[in-house]
Amino acid sequence: MPETLSDWLSYLESLHPKTIALGLERVAQVKQRLNLNPEFPVIVVGGTNGKGSVCAMLEAVLHAAGYKVGCYTSPHLLDFNERVRIAKQQASDAELCASFEAIEHSRGDIPLTYFEFGTLAAMQCFIEHKVDVSILEVGLGGRLDAVNVFDADVAVVTSVDIDHIDYLGDTREQIAFEKAGIFRQGRVAICADSDVPLALRAHAEKIGAELWCVASEFGFEVLSHVHGAGAQQWNYHSQVGLRNALPIPALRGAFQLHNASAVLAALDALKERLPVSMDAVRRGLVEVQLAGRFQFVPGTPTLILDVAHNPHAARSLAQNLASLPPAKTYAVFAMLKDKDMAGVVEALKDQIDVWLVAGIAAPRGATAKELAQVLREASVQGEIVTFENTAAALLHACKVVAETDRIAAFGSFYTVAEVMQARKLRVG
Template sequence: MPESLGEWLAHLEQLHPSTIELGLARVATVKERLQFRPDFPILTVAGTNGKGSTCAMLEAILGAAGYRVGCYTSPHLLRYNERVRVAGYEVDDAALCRAFAAVEAARGDVSLTYFEFGTLAAMWLFVQQQVEVAILEVGLGGRLDAVNVFDADCSVVTSVDIDHTDYLGDDRESIGREKAGIFRATRPAICADHNPPHSLLQHAEGIGAELKLINRDFGAESQEGQWLFWSQAGWRMTLPYPSLRGAYQLDNASACLAALEALKEKLPVTPENIRRGLLEASVPGRFQVLPGKPALILDVAHNPHAARALASNLHQMWCGGRTIAVFAMLSDKDVAGVIAALREEVDLWLIAGIVHARGASAVELQARLSDVGIQAIQAFPDIAAAYHHACQIAGEDDRIAVFGSFHTVAEVMQSARNRKPD
């Protein structure tokens, strides 16, 4: 049996013939063999974009209220430990190894994907470490995602847009149906999408979920230096803007508060807990601006919906010079859609391939950029080289925007560790 965390992760990667295989039967079988019954409330969060930010705000608010919170998110940027947090801290290697060993012993001859194995291990850890509430981020879709083997006390869908079309369908109705699969009968279901697909509404009604929609049942109003959360159920409070940057974070914050209001009997929180949590929440790689000059912006945007949000944020953020992009993507993503969303905000594209089976090559990216008439392009052998060149040519008033994939941001994070703040 593997001993170190690195050995375990290598074992997980080769266990199953495919990295993704949607379906709950295998996970449910191993869950039953593990014989754990979570006795704490569970919040499950799905959505094309905004899942990580929503989980972070829920975790911070509930942590500020004194709850022992378990939070499971994916993917990670630098360390697997980022995925599993208890009481505000990443769990250590030894705890993860114990959890993996428990799942390995229980699974017998059942094959699990990397994500399925990790999901069961995280929940096993939450039970062992006696958390008082668990926040689970869906990996892909919702209905057939491993996280959905656990019944949520409250489900949140942050947004519905086009991504993972090979698995979820290529239109919002198909994707909305998959995400609505995390809803449960008679339990609160929160949707922060401003134009929810009919399929999501239909599924919620069909199973009798307590659906709450943004702009109908709850919402946010921007004010000078603060914002107002309102809810038809009764909550109304003036709050500081979240520490997470971007106007769309008010939608995510509103969804958090609607979920917490729905669970106020099980998990009471105070306005002060909410204020503190909104100010303390952090998520690396979501419009993350690192201190120093030139400005360095890291954003894992990898689909057109997220790219449009990034473009809006870049447009609203003052810049006295050029915007230099460090850009790399996976080939199965909508590369053309991401380029279209950001072309007006970028002056120079520094591109590279991603060393991954699904990575788009620099040649492929250059062709996509050239197809739409973009000429200011330079290609590099890898992401680190593109980033280092950006640092060499950027003036103090320029900014470097890194986007396109979790892989892209992770590579630059490694390279930027020695970056000096102002």
């Protein structure tokens, strides 16, 4: 039996022939053997982009309200422990190893993937710690994702766009059907995408979920020119009530108010079991942190980290970059080759002046040469320079940029993780 967390993770990676094996039957059997039946409310968060932001804001607000919160997210940037947090603290190596050992003893000959092991271990930790509420982020899709083995008391779909087409389908409606699989009969289902897919509405109606959509059952308005130039607040409204004069979330980006309003809708849905004061909402929105989502690293020149790895996220990053004061922008850019590289480049090419392109040393990683070819085919205007890895691209950027220039590192979790390692940054 493995002893250290590192040994366990190596062992889990070797267990299942596929990194991704969708389906609930295997993981449901092991869940039953472990008797993992949470008595606390479960919030499940799915969507193409914005899942991490919604989980982080929910965690911050509920923590500020005095609840012991269990939060399970993926993937991690630097350490596996980031995935499992209790009361805003990462689970220890010892706790995770103990959970993995219990799962290994219980599963018998049932094969589980790395993600399925992690999902069961997270819930085991939450039950062990007697949390007041758990937040579970869907890994892929929803309907057949391991997280969906736990019934959501409220389910949130942040956005629906094209990604993971090999698993979820190549149309927005097909993908919406997969994401709507986290909805449950008689419970509130929330959609923060302003263009609600028909398949999502149809599934909610078919199973008898109570669907709340942004700009319909809940919504928000930005209040400008409050307390002087540049300061902003916003109002939230829903069928349940109003929350006015709220601070703009500490997470930067154009879509964060959509995400924040979905958070408040989820809290409205659970208000009988988990009442949350206005003070807790304000504190949570101001204090929330999330690495790698339009994250500004302190110092000069400006360094922005963003895990944007599909066209939808890239369009959001482009909009966020366009909202900043004009500056020469260097991209430290690396992607996985099974992602829509051309779509990401198309979304961002007008915001980048110099492309510093790196390879990713992972089985699915694109080489710098492959990515440079995609850039040339997209007829980008900026200079293209290739590097063996992200650290080398970042080092070059830091040597050539002026103080008034900025560096944007994006394209995958791997890209951001390598930049964080090179700069000796920590998560949280």
